[in-house]
Amino acid sequence: MECREAQRCAQAFLKDELDRRTAENFVEHVQACDECMEELTIEYLLLEGISRLENADDIDLNSELDERLDRVRRRKKRYSQLKAGLFLLVCVILCIYLL
Numbered sequence: 379m380e381c382r383e384a385q386r387c388a389q390a391f392l393k394d395e396l397d398r399r400t401a402e403n404f405v406e407h408v409q410a411c412d413e414c415m416e417e418l419t420i421e422y423l424l425l426e427g428i429s430r431l432e433n434a435d436d437i438d439l440n441s442e443l444d445e446r447l448d449r450v451r452r453r454k455k456r457y458s459q460l461k462a463g464l465f466l467l468v469c470v471i472l473c474i475y476l477l
């Protein structure tokens with residue numbers, strides 16, 4: 379699978395809309411390709427993460443900038459955690475498909 383195709387498949391993969399063969403090719407590709415794994419992580423964030431991150435934050439007008447910086451830092455931290463978690467998830471999914 380080419381990078382362009384993999385990135386086109388990312389959303390469908392997260393929504394579980396890929397057929398088995400395409401999903402296999404997709405997972406195989408993102409495991410070997412950092413760029414597409416990053417794309418997948420971003421797609422995942424867009425689908426699942428953003429609203430939860432927004433809702434979790436208390437907006438304080440007196441420290442709007444601090445809040446904004448904090449949010450970016452927390453988001454960055456969660457992004458790394460999410461990336462690790464997603465990689466594990468993809469491994470598990472791959473194992474299930476292989477069995």
Ligand SMILES: [Zn+2]
Binds near residue numbers: 380381384413414
């Ligand atoms: Zn790729």
